Amino acid sequence: MRTRVKGKISVAFITLGCSKNLVDSEKIMARLPQNRFKILGQEWGAADILVINTCGFIKDAKEESIETILQAVNSQKEGRIKEVVVTGCLSQRYKSELSAEIPEVDAWFGARGPEDLLAHLNGALPDNEARRIITTPSHYAYLKIAEGCDRTCSFCAIPLIRGGYRSIPPEDLVKEAKMLSDGGVRELILIAQDLSYYGIDIYGKPGLERLLPELSSIEGIDWIRLHYAYPHNFPDSLISMIADNEKICNYLDIPLQHISDNILRSMRRGHDRAGTYRFLRRLREGVPGIALRTTLMVGYPGETEREFMQLLDFVREFRFERLGVFTYSPEEGTRAFALGDTVAEKVKKERATRLMQLQSEISLEINTSRIGDRIKVLIDSENDQYLVGRTEFDSPEVDNEVHIEKAPGLSPGQFLLSEITGASEFDLYARPV
Numbered sequence: 001m002r003t004r005v006k007g008k009i010s011v012a013f014i015t016l017g018c019s020k021n022l023v024d025s026e027k028i029m030a031r032l033p034q035n036r037f038k039i040l041g042q043e044w045g046a047a048d049i050l051v052i053n054t055c056g057f058i059k060d061a062k063e064e065s066i067e068t069i070l071q072a073v074n075s076q077k078e079g080r081i082k083e084v085v086v087t088g089c090l091s092q093r094y095k096s097e098l099s100a101e102i103p104e105v106d107a108w109f110g111a112r113g114p115e116d117l118l119a120h121l122n123g124a125l126p127d128n129e130a131r132r133i134i135t136t137p138s139h140y141a142y143l144k145i146a147e148g149c150d151r152t153c154s155f156c157a158i159p160l161i162r163g164g165y166r167s168i169p170p171e172d173l174v175k176e177a178k179m180l181s182d183g184g185v186r187e188l189i190l191i192a193q194d195l196s197y198y199g200i201d202i203y204g205k206p207g208l209e210r211l212l213p214e215l216s217s218i219e220g221i222d223w224i225r226l227h228y229a230y231p232h233n234f235p236d237s238l239i240s241m242i243a244d245n246e247k248i249c250n251y252l253d254i255p256l257q258h259i260s261d262n263i264l265r266s267m268r269r270g271h272d273r274a275g276t277y278r279f280l281r282r283l284r285e286g287v288p289g290i291a292l293r294t295t296l297m298v299g300y301p302g303e304t305e306r307e308f309m310q311l312l313d314f315v316r317e318f319r320f321e322r323l324g325v326f327t328y329s330p331e332e333g334t335r336a337f338a339l340g341d342t343v344a345e346k347v348k349k350e351r352a353t354r355l356m357q358l359q360s361e362i363s364l365e366i367n368t369s370r371i372g373d374r375i376k377v378l379i380d381s382e383n384d385q386y387l388v389g390r391t392e393f394d395s396p397e398v399d400n401e402v403h404i405e406k407a408p409g410l411s412p413g414q415f416l417l418s419e420i421t422g423a424s425e426f427d428l429y430a431r432p433v
Contacts, residue, residue, distance in 0.1 A: 009037050011121070012044035014072075015135075016065050017055025019191050019227070021088060022135065023144040025053045028114045030131040036123045041135055044072070049083045049121070054090035056161060059329035065090045066098075073104040085109070087117050089161045111161055132180070137380055139186045139413035140396060145173055145211065146192035150200075151230065153257075154268045154335035155300065155328065158193055165194070167202050170211050174218070181220035186413065187378060188215060189225045189395065196229040196238065209237050216247040222415065223378065225395060227253040231279050232270035239286040249392040250287055253322075255295035259314040260307035263300055268335065273310075280318055291393035293322035298355060299348030300328045301339035308351050315358055321366060322399050323359045325352045360425045367400070367423035374433055377402050377418045379410065389416065391428075402428045 011032060015025040028051070029039050044050045050072050054065035065088075072084045083106045091098060092110035099108050109117040118124035125131075134141055149158045150165040177188060192198060199207025215224055224247050231254055242248050258264055261273050271279070283290060296311060315323065327348035330341045377389040380396065386403040387410055394400045404410075404418050410432065422429035 008035075009048045010040050010046070011037050011049045011051060012040040012042060012047035013051045013053065013135075014042055014044060014068060015053045016068060017053075017057060017061055017089065019142045019189070020144050020147075020193075021053050021055060023132075023142050023191070024088075024111070024114070025051075026132040026135055028117065029133040029135075031114070031118055031125045031127070032121065033123050033125055037121075039133060045075075045080060047081055049085060050075075050081050051085045051087060051117070054086060054088035056088070056090035056093045057157065058326065058331070060326075062090055069098075069102060069105065073102060076104065085117065085120065087111070087114075092161050093157070112163060132176070134180070134183065134185070136396070137412060138184045139378070139380075140189060141180045141185045141187075142189045142191050143173065143177060143180070143215075144168070144191050145195065145198050145208075149193040150197065151194060151270075152268050152335075154266060154339075155297070155331065157331040157334055160333050162193070165197055165201060167199050169202065170199075170214060173211065174214050177215050177218050177221065181218050184220075184413065186221065186415070187223040187225065188221055189227055190215075191227045193228060194230040195226055196234050206233075206235060209235070209241055212241055212245065212248060216245055221247065223247060223249050223392060225249045225251055225392075227395065229254045231256060231276060234279060236282070236286070239282060242290070243287045250290045251293070251393050251395070252283065252287075252290060253293040253395065257295070257297045258300065258303075258307075258311060260303070260310050263303060263307055266302065266336070266339070267300065291321040292318075293324075293395070293399065294320050295324045295326065296355065297326060297328055298351040299343040299345075301330075301336060301342045303328075303343055312355065312358060315355065315362070319362050319366070320359070321363075321393060322395075323356075324398065325355045325359075327352055363400075364423065364425045367425070367428055370420045370428060371423055373420045374417055375420065375430075377404065377416050377430065379404070379412050379414050379416055381412050382406070387412075387416075389418075400426050400428060402430050404429075405431045407432045 013025045015022050040047055052068055055061040075081045076084050085107045086105050087109040089111045091108045095108045107120050145168055147166045148162040148164050197206055259273050264272055330337050375391050377391055379387050379389040381388045387406055389402045417433040418430035419433050420428050420430050
């Protein structure tokens with residue numbers, strides 16, 4: 001470790017990967033005493049210390065993390081940064097290899113608890129799960145309700161990186177949510193590797209339905225959004241709660257990965273094609289008007305053109321409001337790694353493109369059908385032309401935006417009733433009502 005300057009130390013954080021990583025960074029930042037540290041967020045151009053919170057989930061994320069580390073090291077050589085520290089999922093998996101290949105990094109830490117990292121920084125406040133330095137716009141925040149995963153999906157390295165499923169006690173989550181509300185947060189976005197599994201280690205059975213009423217009773221919280229639920233054994237009681245609780249957005253992010261029975265079986269997903277169809281119909285019937293976001297994988301080992309066509313037909317039939325696609329990436333230590341990487345990269349990319357072209361057509365049709373509707377929008381930001389916001393059917397950064405004509409007295413963080421006046425594939429246009 002290099003000799004540090006005297007006085008207040010400036011620390012910048014670059015957070016890569018998922019929103020769970022973002023919450024980790026926000027909590028680490030909050031434990032650095034303000035009388036000793038100046039937190040720069042991601043403004044790392046002239047930081048004393050740069051902390052890079054990495055992602056190691058798939059190939060593209062790994063490459064982004066490594067490229068960011070190399071950029072930081074170059075800035076360090078130029079004298080713009082005094083110290084580079086790496087933490088998170090990538091270094092949890094590959095610390096030995098990375099430290100040998102990039103010796104310029106001053107310290108490497110993993111993803112399972114920040115204590116060693118905080119000790120390295122020489123200044124940690126006592127642990128307080130509710131304390132956060134919010135890096136999102138102040139009116140929404142992510143609430144991580146669990147860590148790790150017990151699922152055995154063949155392609156996924158998360159259990160290897162983060163360990164088994166560990167629910168955060170409900171009293172801690174309520175305390176954190178109240179703190180966020182007191183700070184101006186209007187929308188809570190619940191995240192975990194699997195929301196629907198929450199509480200299995202506390203109650204002996206899934207218990208998200210116990211937590212949601214407590215969160216929705218918090219004054220100031222208007223929207224609660226659910227991200228990353230698992231389709232297998234999704235409880236009917238949770239479907240009813242989404243339908244009946246006005247604060248829970250009619251939105252669900254539930255990655256399905258595929259629809260071919262052969263692929264789902266090899267993936268060890270625990271559900272089949274017929275079960276997936278039944279589940280989606282239960283959701284559509286139980287929560288009329290719900291917006292479903294899913295993630296699909298193409299190029300899994302052994303995926304044939306016929307199985308890919310099944311996936312296209314599935315998307316064409318169910319018309320998901322929101323959809324993302326990623327290509328299979330072989331991950332060491334997973335069950336699927338032994339199957340090899342049998343689908344050519346060119347074919348993977350071509351299939352991903354075909355799937356997203358179909359989704360673009362579906363999204364345009366759905367968005368166009370909303371022209372004339374009056375709908376509640378949460379304003380996130382503004383530019384020279386528009387206020388930019390989201391409906392309850394859209395999560396920040398990954399989903400549609402609503403571009404609203406500017407009007408006096410309107411600013412980010414406000415809810416606004418808007419009339420939809422136009423649409424494109426992934427955006428809506430509106431005027432204030």
